[in-house]
Amino acid sequence: MYIPTIGLEIHVELKTHTKMFCGCKNDPYETRPNTNVCPICLAHPGVLPTMNEEAIKSVVKVGYALESKIADHSHFDRKSYFYPDLPKGYQISQYEEPLVEGGMLKGVRITRVHLEEDTGTLGHDKEGMSLVDYNRAGVPLMELVTEPDIHTPEEAVAFGKALQRILRYLGVSDANMEQGQMRVEANISVRKEEGEGFGTKVEVKNLNSFRAVEGAIRYELKRQEEALERGEKVVQETRGWDEKKQITISQRSKESAHDYRYFPEPDLPPLDLTKWNREEIKNLLPELPEAKYHRFINEFGCTPAQAEILTEDKSVADYFENAVSEFQEKKENASCSTLINYYLNDLLGLLKEKKITISESKITPEHFAHFVALIDEGKLLSRLAKDLLKQMADTGEDPETLLEQSGVQVIGDENTLKLIVEEIIGVHPKVVEDYKKGKTSALQFLVGQGMAKTKGQADPSVLRALFEKLLTD
Numbered sequence: 001m002y003i004p005t006i007g008l009e010i011h012v013e014l015k016t017h018t019k020m021f022c023g024c025k026n027d028p029y030e031t032r033p034n035t036n037v038c039p040i041c042l043a044h045p046g047v048l049p050t051m052n053e054e055a056i057k058s059v060v061k062v063g064y065a066l067e068s069k070i071a072d073h074s075h076f077d078r079k080s081y082f083y084p085d086l087p088k089g090y091q092i093s094q095y096e097e098p099l100v101e102g103g104m105l106k107g108v109r110i111t112r113v114h115l116e117e118d119t120g121t122l123g124h125d126k127e128g129m130s131l132v133d134y135n136r137a138g139v140p141l142m143e144l145v146t147e148p149d150i151h152t153p154e155e156a157v158a159f160g161k162a163l164q165r166i167l168r169y170l171g172v173s174d175a176n177m178e179q180g181q182m183r184v185e186a187n188i189s190v191r192k193e194e195g196e197g198f199g200t201k202v203e204v205k206n207l208n209s210f211r212a213v214e215g216a217i218r219y220e221l222k223r224q225e226e227a228l229e230r231g232e233k234v235v236q237e238t239r240g241w242d243e244k245k246q247i248t249i250s251q252r253s254k255e256s257a258h259d260y261r262y263f264p265e266p267d268l269p270p271l272d273l274t275k276w277n278r279e280e281i282k283n284l285l286p287e288l289p290e291a292k293y294h295r296f297i298n299e300f301g302c303t304p305a306q307a308e309i310l311t312e313d314k315s316v317a318d319y320f321e322n323a324v325s326e327f328q329e330k331k332e333n334a335s336c337s338t339l340i341n342y343y344l345n346d347l348l349g350l351l352k353e354k355k356i357t358i359s360e361s362k363i364t365p366e367h368f369a370h371f372v373a374l375i376d377e378g379k380l381l382s383r384l385a386k387d388l389l390k391q392m393a394d395t396g397e398d399p400e401t402l403l404e405q406s407g408v409q410v411i412g413d414e415n416t417l418k419l420i421v422e423e424i425i426g427v428h429p430k431v432v433e434d435y436k437k438g439k440t441s442a443l444q445f446l447v448g449q450g451m452a453k454t455k456g457q458a459d460p461s462v463l464r465a466l467f468e469k470l471l472t473d
């Protein structure tokens with residue numbers, strides 16, 4: 001009976017080498033306070049900012065990835081801001097002419113993407129003293145604003161995850177929410193089905209995880225609906241999310257644009273992007289997650305669920321493709337399904353256990369492809385595969401070398417196994433009869449007998465084929 005409306009504002013710290021308007025190092029992991037600072041980002045009198053080209057290019061890349069319109073002309077504006085975490089007393093941002101406008105992601109229209117500078121961080125000690133650290137002050141901050149096209153908490157999370165993936169693929173930000181590299185604000189309103197226009201919106205700030213985004217939106221929709229049901233009005237305000245209590249809390253009434261008194265930044269020249277080689281930036285974009293997802297399904301026969309996991313992280317996807325090409329070099333036209341299964345279930349599972357990433361793994365894509373080929377050829381029994389993979393991860397050795405060292409033999413020779421199969425058929429007439437009547441589990445039993453007889457060294461697929469052959473003749 002109520003229709004929810006949600007629009008997102010997402011801030012992203014860009015992974016540039018230096019800050020937005022000075023030469024200070026941009027290092028989100030610096031723990032010593034006020035280390036990466038200089039007269040410019042500390043706002044000493046008489047200093048002048050300069051623009052970081054790498055940051056501007058990063059935003060242009062994001063614009064191309066979202067199929068947005070890249071501005072021909074853009075400029076920076078001053079936004080009045082009086083808190084001690086920005087020493088200038090204003091923030092350099094973009095208001096009238098953002099770098100990027102329009103575009104679309106997950107069916108949600110993008111309003112704009114612009115560039116500004118991050119604030120420093122405030123800390124408070126036990127005596128009530130406030131301490132400020134300017135390491136983060138002046139770090140390039142990208143802001144993306146969506147149209148109010150989202151209707152459920154799940155859609156908001158899906159949008160955020162898709163954006164995070166793109167940012168990582170482009171290499172413009174690590175976009176870790178827990179570290180504040182990607183910060184989501186959700187604008188939320190509800191309206192009666194029969195009503196006209198949107199309801200009054202509330203902005204919820206400081207959402208530092210996707211769980212928080214989902215929880216805060218769900219809570220806020222319910223709170224607003226209940227208020228309207230009681231005949232109250234929703235107050236336009238900024239609220240914060242209390243992770244412990246799982247509620248939103250009123251923080252302050254919302255500023256409007258005139259409170260910020262924007263005006264063009266007089267210390268920076270306007271940007272003429274028609275003079276930039278934008279085509280080159282566009283051509284250098286990597287294949288994006290969405291495209292990769294569809295290609296993996298079409299090219300390698302992945303299921304949608306498999307393609308989803310494979311494309312979540314670019315290095316996971318790249319490793320997969322390298323392994324597939326090594327594998328197909330060994331075995332032309334072979335199906336990738338064994339490789340996909342061992343990659344997703346065994347290799348990635350093993351790395352998770354070891355708490356390392358795919359790039360830190362000692363197993364090269366070539367060794368992994370070789371490992372899968374050994375399984376496909378019946379030289380490595382699947383029940384021994386897990387253990388061999390562990391050894392490969394520990395030593396970085398080639399699977400064939402490790403297999404030889406272990407001395408475990410696989411009996412795949414049909415003539416040797418045929419004798420065993422005939423013997424088993426002789427001793428289990430009842431099971432054989434069951435099998436001939438169509439009881440498929442009987443075959444499983446017979447193969448099991450063959451494995452036991454060979455102390456686990458027979459190739460079960462050869463055994464299975466022999467039983468099938470001898471029992472249908």
Ligand code: ADP
Binds near residue numbers: 006
């Ligand atoms: P403001 O001027 O208050 O900052 P904007 O029009 O700039 O508002 O919109 C800010 C964000 O709020 C955008 O993401 C937009 O999609 C979203 N938004 C605007 N109106 C509503 C509404 N009624 N309900 C939910 N979200 C809204």
Ligand code: ZN
Binds near residue numbers: 023024036039040042
């Ligand atoms: Zn500086």
Ligand code: MG
């Ligand atoms: Mg706004």
